[in-house]
Amino acid sequence: MNQIGHHMPDALLASYAAGNLPHPYALVVAAHISMCLTCRAGFEAHQAAGGAVLETSNAVAISGGLKSDVMALLDEPTVPAPRFERSGIYPGPVVEALRGKAPRWRSLGLGVKQSILSGGSEGSVRLLYIPPGQAVPDHGHNGLELTLVLQGSFSDETGHYGVGDLEVADQDLEHTPIADGGDPCICLAATDAPLRFTSLVPRILQPIFGI
Amino acid sequence: MLSVRDDRDREAFARLFDFFAPRLKGFVMRSGTSSGQAEEIVQDVMLTVWRKAGQFDPARAQVSAWIYQIARNRQIDMIRKEGRPMPEELQEDPETEADASQIVALEQEAGHLKTALNKLAPDQREVIEKAYMGELTHQEISSQTGLPLGTIKSRIRLGLERLRHELKDMR
Numbered sequence: 588m589n590q591i592g593h594h595m596p597d598a599l600l601a602s603y604a605a606g607n608l609p610h611p612y613a614l615v616v617a618a619h620i621s622m623c624l625t626c627r628a629g630f631e632a633h634q635a636a637g638g639a640v641l642e643t644s645n646a647v648a649i650s651g652g653l654k655s656d657v658m659a660l661l662d663e664p665t666v667p668a669p670r671f672e673r674s675g676i677y678p679g680p681v682v683e684a685l686r687g688k689a690p691r692w693r694s695l696g697l698g699v700k701q702s703i704l705s706g707g708s709e710g711s712v713r714l715l716y717i718p719p720g721q722a723v724p725d726h727g728h729n730g731l732e733l734t735l736v737l738q739g740s741f742s743d744e745t746g747h748y749g750v751g752d753l754e755v756a757d758q759d760l761e762h763t764p765i766a767d768g769g770d771p772c773i774c775l776a777a778t779d780a781p782l783r784f785t786s787l788v789p790r791i792l793q794p795i796f797g798i
Numbered sequence: 799m800l801s802v803r804d805d806r807d808r809e810a811f812a813r814l815f816d817f818f819a820p821r822l823k824g825f826v827m828r829s830g831t832s833s834g835q836a837e838e839i840v841q842d843v844m845l846t847v848w849r850k851a852g853q854f855d856p857a858r859a860q861v862s863a864w865i866y867q868i869a870r871n872r873q874i875d876m877i878r879k880e881g882r883p884m885p886e887e888l889q890e891d892p893e894t895e896a897d898a899s900q901i902v903a904l905e906q907e908a909g910h911l912k913t914a915l916n917k918l919a920p921d922q923r924e925v926i927e928k929a930y931m932g933e934l935t936h937q938e939i940s941s942q943t944g945l946p947l948g949t950i951k952s953r954i955r956l957g958l959e960r961l962r963h964e965l966k967d968m969r
Contacts, residue, residue: 598940606870606882607932613883620885627885628957631859635904637870637930638863639911646820647827653837654815657844658808665849672886679886705880 593752595619595626599733604633610705611712611777614680615733615753618775621678622735622751676738676750681714681775690714697721710779717741717766717774730779732756734764739772741765799861803851815844818865826869829931839876843869853887857900860908870932 595616602608603616620627671683681704690702698718705712710730717723719739733755740749743764748754756762766772801810819840826836846868854864874882915926925942928934934942 596936596940598936601929601939602932602934602936604867604870605930605932605934606874607934608936610878610880610883612936617883617885627888628955630885631863631957633930634863634867635860635908636911636926637866638860639908639915640927640930641818641821641825641866641869642862643912643915644821644825644828647824647833647836649819649823649837649840653819653841654812657815657841658812660841660845661808661811661848670887680883683883 591623591625591749591751593746593748593754594623595629595753596755597629599755600626600629601633601636604630604637609709609779611710611779612731612733614684614704614712615735615775615777617680618678618737619735619751619753621673621680676773678737681737684712692716699723704775710777712775712777715772715774715776717764717772719766719768719771721766723764723766730758732776732778734777735775737773737775739770740767741772741774742767799851799854800856802848803854806851811848814847814861818847818862819844822865822869825931826873828927829873829933839869839872842872846872857897857904860904862908866930873932 599608599612599616603613608616616626620630671679671687673679674682674687677685684704692700692702692714694700698721700716702714702716703711704714714737715723717739723741733753734748735753736748736750738750740747740752741764742748743754743762745754745756745760745762747767748764754764799810799814801807802814822840822843823833823836826839827833831839843865847865850868854861871882871884915923918926925934929939929942
């Protein structure tokens with residue numbers, strides 16, 4: 588297993604366990620837990636805390652027929668939900684979001700590509716492909732941005748991020764992630780803001796255009 | 799729970815139902831769900847417990863933690879079109895026997911958690927309930943200082959130790 592140095596903040600794990608994290612972030616959390624034992628243990632601890640809350644909840648009487656209804660339904664045949672396993676660099680939850688297919692990359696210029704997994708009012712989550720040495724194009728985010736490295740690595744003002752590492756960037760962080768040498772860097776990135784990638788004006792052209 | 803899993807024991811399931819169904823109903827109704835809808839959720843959750851019993855692992859989770867997760871998933875499914883993405887299952891070596899000392903240690907930690915919860919002042923208890931019922935955002939959770947994080951931290955250490963131990967066995 589890789590040495591993962593950048594982990595999921597505890598509040599995000601708790602909120603994920605409680606099921607209250609917006610979908611784009613929840614996908615990144617599920618992918619990170621799939622790669623990181625430390626955060627899996629943290630997730631399981633929050634499940635235990637949720638279980639303790641459940642067990643100590645006030646019991647409310649249930650209707651007489653409910654138990655016999657449930658007992659009668661035990662033998663009903665059911666179709667198990669499909670399970671998605673890891674495929675190459677992509678953890679199971681990402682494979683599920685891709686519906687088992689390969690990512691459909693769209694060019695953003697200068698070799699940078701993205702594949703949007705979902706986008707909507709809750710924010711967006713996408714895969715990013717950044718060639719070695721290339722900067723991530725300007726991608727202003729209004730809120731929290733979570734970036735999980737799946738292949739290669741990148742560095743920015745806050746540090747170095749390798750496979751399995753998670754960068755947590757709030758709106759105050761001005762950062763310019765640059766892919767390191769070696770393999771192209773592939774990340775899973777989620778924000779709660781609408782997509783603001785300016786595909787034809789990547790960061791290095793911005794000084795020229797003065798924006 | 800193990801008799802439900804291994805022997806498909808209906809009597810044991812009925813006992814599990816008697817313990818958890820009223821608590822589940824109380825838990826679900828705390829977040830404003832009507833009695834009728836709460837019972838639908840209880841029915842779905844208990845049926846899932848029976849059907850997915852094979853996935854239950856006493857060295858990994860307390861029964862209550864496992865049922866809690868099923869209940870929250872069910873509630874999320876009802877409000878959102880996309881269910882919650884879940885992590886990959888750990889690929890465990892079927893030859894590895896569950897370590898009895900791990901099960902005991904987990905039970906002890908779960909006992910500590912329940913004791914800690916019961917000792918909380920009512921307003922603190924309410925914050926915890928809200929957090930684990932999915933009524934607080936992650937920002938609200940991170941600004942709460944009253945969470946009994948110490949107990950959770952010791953469980954994290956314990957869980958990590960066990961996961962590492964398990965993976966070492968597989969190599």
